[in-house]
Amino acid sequence: MSPPTQASSRIAAPTVVASREALREAVRTARARGQSIGVVPTMGALHAGHLSLIEASRRECDFTIVTIFVNPAQFGPHEDFQRYPRMLEADLAAISRIGAELVFAPELTEMYGPRHATFVEMEGVAEPLEGSCRPGHFRGVATIVLKLFNLTSPDRAYFGQKDYQQTLVVRRLVADLDLPIEIRVCPIVREADGLAMSSRNVYLSADERAQALTLGRSLSCAAERATAGERDAASILAAMRNVLAGAPGVELEYLALVDPDDLSPVSRLTGVTLAAIAARVGQTRLIDNCLLPVG
Numbered sequence: 001m002s003p004p005t006q007a008s009s010r011i012a013a014p015t016v017v018a019s020r021e022a023l024r025e026a027v028r029t030a031r032a033r034g035q036s037i038g039v040v041p042t043m044g045a046l047h048a049g050h051l052s053l054i055e056a057s058r059r060e061c062d063f064t065i066v067t068i069f070v071n072p073a074q075f076g077p078h079e080d081f082q083r084y085p086r087m088l089e090a091d092l093a094a095i096s097r098i099g100a101e102l103v104f105a106p107e108l109t110e111m112y113g114p115r116h117a118t119f120v121e122m123e124g125v126a127e128p129l130e131g132s133c134r135p136g137h138f139r140g141v142a143t144i145v146l147k148l149f150n151l152t153s154p155d156r157a158y159f160g161q162k163d164y165q166q167t168l169v170v171r172r173l174v175a176d177l178d179l180p181i182e183i184r185v186c187p188i189v190r191e192a193d194g195l196a197m198s199s200r201n202v203y204l205s206a207d208e209r210a211q212a213l214t215l216g217r218s219l220s221c222a223a224e225r226a227t228a229g230e231r232d233a234a235s236i237l238a239a240m241r242n243v244l245a246g247a248p249g250v251e252l253e254y255l256a257l258v259d260p261d262d263l264s265p266v267s268r269l270t271g272v273t274l275a276a277i278a279a280r281v282g283q284t285r286l287i288d289n290c291l292l293p294v295g
């Protein structure tokens with residue numbers, strides 16, 4: 001296998017394919033050249049968080065594939081599938097600036113034929129938090145991720161810690177179904193004021209955006225308490241609620257301190273603990289999280 005070349009020396013507009021057949025052909029060609037393959041699954045409306053995943057893949061793999069597909073199977077019936085931002089031209093321009101070898105941007109019917117009937121059901125880590133607020137969400141995620149893995153047969157796949165539970169679901173999928181793929185998780189990229197980048201942030205009005213900052217602030221507050229030696233989960237949660245109380249427009253869906261491996265609730269912090277939050281700000285559902293250190 002050839003060593004990855006300097007990413008900066010191979011910036012070029014990516015080849016864009018929309019069919020599974022063309023994708024498979026490009027993968028075959030890359031493999032025949034002995035190239036390692038990295039895949040970055042996205043739903044498009046790319047921001048710096050997505051681009052950080054693409055850059056990580058380019059550092060570690062010879063051939064980076066970015067997939068852009070708004071996956072209906074992971075949206076609930078009353079969620080924002082129809083209005084989810086779609087901006088392929090801008091996405092391709094952003095990818096061209098940092099480089100990637102291939103973009104796979106299929107139509108809906110390319111991924112789900114009229115007789116599609118197979119879905120991946122996961123128990124355990126897929127059940128709490130997002131799983132209970134968004135029934136069927138991880139069924140849709142696990143199904144599309146498996147399909148994309150089958151189509152791209154990557155060496156490595158890149159996901160963001162922003163969707164922490166999703167990274168556990170993908171790791172479980174890969175372990176349980178014996179997929180020879182290394183899962184890489186990249187840090188959350190935030191706006192200068194601390195708001196976690198999300199394609200959904202475009203829905204926020206100026207006032208809602210200001211209120212949304214309390215999500216990150218409540219997580220920072222939790223991290224400060226943990227660093228200062230607080231071990232009682234209830235007292236950290238109370239401090240977080242106190243921060244959130246300053247933003248009446250933030251309607252909490254959950255606020256949880258959980259074990260980062262199995263997402264079970266913790267009452268005392270005995271090791272690194274995941275603080276996870278989901279809230280509605282107006283019509284927009286936001287999530288954020290932070291791994292709390294133990295001093």
Ligand code: AMP
Nearest residue numbers: 042043044049159160162163188189197
């Ligand atoms: P999405 O397009 O929302 O499905 O996200 C595609 C990938 O980008 C997922 O692995 C996300 O976790 C990741 N991602 C989204 N937002 C961020 C962020 N702010 N920082 C890092 N990764 C992110």
